[in-house]
Amino acid sequence: MKYAFYTGCAAKGATPELYVSTRLVTQKLEMELVELKSAACCGAGVITEADPELAIALNARTFALAEAEGLDLMTICGTCQGVMAQINKQLKEDSELLKRINVYLEKEGLHYKGTVKVKHFLWILLDDIGVDRLKTYVTHPLRNLKIAPFYGCYILRPSSALGYDDPNQPTSLETVIEALGGEAVDYEGRNKCCGFPVILENPDIGLAMSGKRLEEAKTARADVMVTPCPLCHMNLDLQQERVEKHIGKPFEMPVLHLPQLAGLAMGFSPVDMQMMRHFVPVASLISKLQT
Amino acid sequence: MRIHLKIKRYHPEWDREPQLKDYYLDIRSDLTVLETLIQLKEEEEGGLALRYSCRSAICGSCTMRINGSEKLACQTSVREEYERFEALKIEPLSNAPVIKDLVVDQAPFWGKLGEVSPWLHSEILKETPADQAGFPKEAFNEFHNVDACIMCGACASACNSLEVSSGFMGPAALAKAYRFVADPREAGQEKKKRLRALVEPNGIWDCVRCNFCVEVCPKDVKPMEAIIRLRREALKAGLGDSPAGRHITAFVNIVKKEGRLNEGLQPLKMLWKSPEKLLQVFPLALKMWVRGKLPFIWHWPIKGIRSIRKIFKVRGF
Ligand code: SF4
Ligand code: SF4
Ligand code: FES
Numbered sequence: 001m002k003y004a005f006y007t008g009c010a011a012k013g014a015t016p017e018l019y020v021s022t023r024l025v026t027q028k029l030e031m032e033l034v035e036l037k038s039a040a041c042c043g044a045g046v047i048t049e050a051d052p053e054l055a056i057a058l059n060a061r062t063f064a065l066a067e068a069e070g071l072d073l074m075t076i077c078g079t080c081q082g083v084m085a086q087i088n089k090q091l092k093e094d095s096e097l098l099k100r101i102n103v104y105l106e107k108e109g110l111h112y113k114g115t116v117k118v119k120h121f122l123w124i125l126l127d128d129i130g131v132d133r134l135k136t137y138v139t140h141p142l143r144n145l146k147i148a149p150f151y152g153c154y155i156l157r158p159s160s161a162l163g164y165d166d167p168n169q170p171t172s173l174e175t176v177i178e179a180l181g182g183e184a185v186d187y188e189g190r191n192k193c194c195g196f197p198v199i200l201e202n203p204d205i206g207l208a209m210s211g212k213r214l215e216e217a218k219t220a221r222a223d224v225m226v227t228p229c230p231l232c233h234m235n236l237d238l239q240q241e242r243v244e245k246h247i248g249k250p251f252e253m254p255v256l257h258l259p260q261l262a263g264l265a266m267g268f269s270p271v272d273m274q275m276m277r278h279f280v281p282v283a284s285l286i287s288k289l290q291t
Numbered sequence: 292m293r294i295h296l297k298i299k300r301y302h303p304e305w306d307r308e309p310q311l312k313d314y315y316l317d318i319r320s321d322l323t324v325l326e327t328l329i330q331l332k333e334e335e336e337g338g339l340a341l342r343y344s345c346r347s348a349i350c351g352s353c354t355m356r357i358n359g360s361e362k363l364a365c366q367t368s369v370r371e372e373y374e375r376f377e378a379l380k381i382e383p384l385s386n387a388p389v390i391k392d393l394v395v396d397q398a399p400f401w402g403k404l405g406e407v408s409p410w411l412h413s414e415i416l417k418e419t420p421a422d423q424a425g426f427p428k429e430a431f432n433e434f435h436n437v438d439a440c441i442m443c444g445a446c447a448s449a450c451n452s453l454e455v456s457s458g459f460m461g462p463a464a465l466a467k468a469y470r471f472v473a474d475p476r477e478a479g480q481e482k483k484k485r486l487r488a489l490v491e492p493n494g495i496w497d498c499v500r501c502n503f504c505v506e507v508c509p510k511d512v513k514p515m516e517a518i519i520r521l522r523r524e525a526l527k528a529g530l531g532d533s534p535a536g537r538h539i540t541a542f543v544n545i546v547k548k549e550g551r552l553n554e555g556l557q558p559l560k561m562l563w564k565s566p567e568k569l570l571q572v573f574p575l576a577l578k579m580w581v582r583g584k585l586p587f588i589w590h591w592p593i594k595g596i597r598s599i600r601k602i603f604k605v606r607g608f
Contacts, residue, residue: 009552013586014579038595041551045500046542049522054543054606061602082502104605108598153451157502167506168359169376193451193501200561201534203571205497208455238575238584277582 001128003074003119004066005033006084009041010230011076014238017274018230021259022076022121024273028266029129029137033074036065042083044231045154045197056097057104059087064105064112072117074124076259078229081120082154086161088118120155122172122228122258123164131179139267141181144288147261148222149173149184150213150236151191152229167191173226176258180265187220189213194227196235207246210235214243214251224285225255233257238279254282264289292320294369296331298339299382301389309389311380318369324381325353325364328393340392348509351443355393356382361445361507384448386457400444403460407468412484413477430475437470437517439510446504446514458493462504462514465495469517472524486525495521496535534568537561547603550593555586 011019026033039062041047043055062084066073075081091098092114102111119127125134156167165172170191174184195209214236217225227233237255244250256264260273275282294316301309314336318327325343332339343353346365353364358376361384372379387395446462453459460468471477472485489495495518504514522539525531531540541560545553558576562569579585593599 010554012551014554014584016583038550038593038598040593040595040599041546043546044542044552046539047546049519049539050526050543051523051606051608054603054608057602057606058546058599061598104602107601153499153501153503157506159506166375192454192503193499195455195499197499198497198535200558200568200572201538202497203568205452205456205459205499209451209499212455238579242571242575277584279578279582 001030001124002032002034002071003124004069004071004116005035006039006042006062006066006073006075006080007035008075008077008080008230009044010234015230015233015257017277018076018233018257018259021257021263021268021273024268025259025263025266026121028263028268029134031124031129034069034071036062036073039065042080044079045083048083053101055083056087056090057101059084060091060098060101060112061105061108061110063088063091063114063116063118064110066116067112068110072119074119074121076121076228076257077231078120078152078155078227079231081118081228082157082162084118086158088116089161120164120228122155122176125176125262126172131175134176134179138180138265140265140289142177142261142265142289143181144223144291145182145285146185146221146223147177147182148187148217148220148225149177149190150194150217150225150227150232150255152227152232153193155228156191173228173258176262177226180262182261182265185217185220185222187216187222189216194229194232194235196231199235199239203242203246206235207239207243210239211243211247211249214240214253215247215249218251218253222253223288224261225253226258226261227255228258230257240280252280252284254278254280254285292370292373293317294327294373294379296327297378297380298392300339300392301383302391303389320370322369323365324355324357324362324367324369324372324379327369327379328364328381340390340394342394349441351441354384354443354445354448356380356384356448361448363443363445363509366509384444386448386450386453387444395444397444399457400442400447400461400463403464404442404467406460407464407471407485407489409467409471411471411474411477412481414481426476430473433473433475434470435473435517435520436510436512437466437473437514440466440508440512441510443509445507445509446512449503449507451501451503452497452499456493456497459497460493462498462518463512465489465498465521466512466514466517469521472521482524483528483530486521486528486530489521490525490530490533490536495525496533532564534561534565543603543608547600547608548592549590550596550599551590553586553588553590555588556590559588
């Protein structure tokens with residue numbers, strides 16, 4: 001199993017633990033990754049706001065790099081996945097657009113034919129590795145853990161482009177959690193927004209939204225939340241203390257990246273998974289894992 | 292077929308809180324949800340309150356939450372819902388006060404649509420009747436399907452921003468505003484006046500781009516796309532001098548320089564004119580730095596940056 005690996009910006013910036021845990025876990029799963037070190041930021045939907053064609057060209061370039069390797073693309077960020085899936089769909093369906101965009105890539109000797117699939121690590125776990133094989137890697141099942149799956153927006157919507165899960169009743173994270181031996185708890189906002197996109201310019205909305213998600217997970221008696229998107233991780237973990245102050249309630253809810261959760265079940269230590277980089281203390285979680 | 296319905300019932304004068312009630316009904320398998328509810332009313336539960344009129348996906352009055360998602364009841368097949376979800380759970384729209392059962396108060400929704408003054412403002416119309424005011428056919432494409440909106444309120448019910456901020460103008464009203472910003476008959480000052488109102492709090496910058504409105508709209512209006520277009524228009528009109536506007540311009544600049552976003556630099560570039568907001572995030576930045584989570588504000592660009600910059604340049608950045 002070999003993939004072109006698109007890290008996205010966050011895994012190389014504000015959530016380095018995501019990069020490290022992905023590397024360790026994919027190695028254990030015997031996946032081979034070719035990191036696309038010269039691929040640009042996907043634009044996170046923000047570059048699209050300034051100029052859609054620029055965002056399409058930057059992503060087409062990334063797809064062309066993967067195509068040149070003859071590989072499908074693996075993402076580890078829900079936001080990258082959403083942006084890239086939408087743009088890839090546009091390019092595959094509109095040959096005129098593809099032609100026009102390829103002109104931007106020519107100077108570099110690149111060309112995108114439109115053959116690459118963009119898959120999130122979560123989908124690779126389920127489709128390419130498969131639940132049965134995944135279970136064979138689980139040496140430390142997450143037996144005592146109530147886990148709140150948090151999808152975030154972009155890995156689900158618009159479903160016409162993402163098309164993996166039902167956006168209202170998604171199941172992929174739950175399936176992985178159960179394969180890892182944990183218990184997935186059901187709660188209202190698991191498929192909603194974390195508030196990250198407006199956290200800097202409009203903290204009242206960004207914090208309230210994050211607070212709603214944390215509160216819903218807490219009410220469902222979750223011990224921990226897990227997310228396939230590092231931007232959700234930032235708003236739920238880094239901002240949690242601010243959220244607590246903002247709405248006047250304590251949560252103390254640890255939040256893990258998906259590869260970290262998988263890693264724990266595969267016998268990696270919390271230190272291997274760099275959980276000490278998180279803001280919310282993970283001690284309660286670790287003690288539950290050990291009982 | 293025999294079906295099991297769960298319907299959220301609520302009579303604010305009698306009930307302390309809404310209650311999901313179970314109903315069992317024999318129906319023809321080709322019924323819509325609306326037809327099923329009408330049958331239920333006729334046969335068993337005459338007191339059930341719901342709103343409908345055209346029964347053919349035109350009037351927009353029968354919108355409700357069906358199995359967790361906003362849909363037109365008259366356009367939703369019971370059999371398909373059952374096949375997909377093995378259930379039929381019916382609730383009123385969210386983000387609006389319930390009057391009774393499935394009927395919500397749409398006054399705030401209509402009020403917001405009214406606030407964007409959805410009519411042409413152009414001075415020329417004073418002299419020239421609207422239909423002769425020179426409307427180029429191509430301009431219609433620019434409306435981006437916003438004209439198809441039937442004001443059903445599905446998007447407002449699904450909107451993540453409205454859920455936490457009831458003042459937000461919301462997807463339908465902003466989409467409608469875009470229709471007029473895109474109208475070539477309203478040019479220059481009128482257009483700018485509209486945009487100036489839309490960059491105020493509760494306007495275009497409060498959308499979190501969650502795509503919920505795009506997902507639920509029964510008429511494929513894609514309100515979020517219209518909001519994105521409004522943001523682009525606002526930047527073009529020189530109305531981007533705010534943290535939200537700079538979110539976009541700073542982002543583009545950083546990626547052009549480094550090939551990748553720099554989370555250390557982005558807040559600085561966004562908030563340097565709003566010291567109080569910058570101060571709010573400063574302790575966070577410090578903590579991030581201690582944990583090795585804050586990229587240096589100056590970065591080596593990534594490999595391939597020359598080619599990346601060329602693409603930016605061709606696009607005029
Ligand atoms: S934009 Fe779509 S969902 Fe929103 S009110 Fe109009 S038709 Fe309904
Ligand atoms: S994309 Fe924006 S307007 Fe649409 S539902 Fe989400 S927050 Fe609301
Ligand atoms: S009754 Fe008119 S849209 Fe459903």
